[in-house]
Amino acid sequence: MSTQPSTQERHPIVSLYHVSKRYGRRTALHDITLHVEHGGFVFVVGPSGAGKSTLLRLVYMEEFPSEGQVTVSGFVSTRMRRNRIPHLRRKVGLIFQDFKLLEDRNVFENVAFPLYVIGANRGYIRRTVLDLLGRVGLYQKRNAHPRELSGGEQQRVAIARALVNSPYVLLADEPTGNLDPVVAREILKLLFRINVAGTAVIMATHDHELVRRYRQRIVHVEQGEIVQDEEAFDLWSREASAPADPSEWREEPLVVEPREAAE
Numbered sequence: 001m002s003t004q005p006s007t008q009e010r011h012p013i014v015s016l017y018h019v020s021k022r023y024g025r026r027t028a029l030h031d032i033t034l035h036v037e038h039g040g041f042v043f044v045v046g047p048s049g050a051g052k053s054t055l056l057r058l059v060y061m062e063e064f065p066s067e068g069q070v071t072v073s074g075f076v077s078t079r080m081r082r083n084r085i086p087h088l089r090r091k092v093g094l095i096f097q098d099f100k101l102l103e104d105r106n107v108f109e110n111v112a113f114p115l116y117v118i119g120a121n122r123g124y125i126r127r128t129v130l131d132l133l134g135r136v137g138l139y140q141k142r143n144a145h146p147r148e149l150s151g152g153e154q155q156r157v158a159i160a161r162a163l164v165n166s167p168y169v170l171l172a173d174e175p176t177g178n179l180d181p182v183v184a185r186e187i188l189k190l191l192f193r194i195n196v197a198g199t200a201v202i203m204a205t206h207d208h209e210l211v212r213r214y215r216q217r218i219v220h221v222e223q224g225e226i227v228q229d230e231e232a233f234d235l236w237s238r239e240a241s242a243p244a245d246p247s248e249w250r251e252e253p254l255v256v257e258p259r260e261a262a263e
């Protein structure tokens with residue numbers, strides 16, 4: 001038998017070691033050990049209240065474990081100084097079920113916002129934001145306001161904003177929860193494309209039906225514990241028990257919309 005560590009053990013970008021999280025007497029997570037490799041993709045699946053959001057908040061270091069340790073790249077929860085947290089957050093993108101866009105700003109400004117905050121120069125902001133809007137298919141809507149967009153479009157704006165600092169990992173907390181199934185699958189395909197381009201993705205969802213057809217790793221969480229960790233594996237072995245439409249999982253190149261040369 002091989003004594004080599006697995007890829008996930010060798011190159012984790014996110015690790016939780018024996019992590020527990022309690023809120024008063026309520027245990028949200030109990031003894032979670034989970035490694036996500038550089039460029040990995042993980043669905044964290046479980047019913048409401050299972051602890052999925054808590055797990056993502058620990059990775060974002062919005063919360064800290066009651067026991068155990070979280071590491072994200074070189075950032076270690078037990079040694080984290082307050083003034084290092086903004087540096088970590090720049091390298092961890094975050095999207096939510098309810099998009100959390102700034103309603104009084106247009107699409108461009110929403111995506112540019114994290115770059116305004118760090119004082120990036122205007123040329124860099126413009127290049128970066130327009131490139132990202134092209135990638136998520138919203139270049140033409142760059143001047144629209146969130147209220148003028150569909151739910152799927154708003155989530156794509158949120159995704160572009162989450163990627164603006166080239167994060168190591170994108171955390172997605174029920175990103176398809178407010179979307180109809182067709183749009184939900186489009187958002188998943190976009191997440192896969194982002195992942196193929198090199199960003200690790202951890203997506204939490206209660207919707208096992210939505211994600212089981214894909215070949216990515218699925219970590220099942222129930223009552224604060226990992227009850228099953230299905231490795232990413234050959235679609236056909238998973239599909240032996242769950243037939244799928246092959247058009248759903250075919251990888252597509254990163255879509256870049258035709259761009260006007262100059263404005």
Ligand code: ADP
Nearest residue numbers: 023026027028047048049050051052053054055
């Ligand atoms: P999920 O995202 O899977 O729905 P959560 O991580 O939101 O689950 O919640 C897991 C458990 O922790 C639930 O019992 C929830 O009520 C509890 N919980 C989460 N956040 C808090 C908090 N800030 N204060 C108290 N209890 C919390």
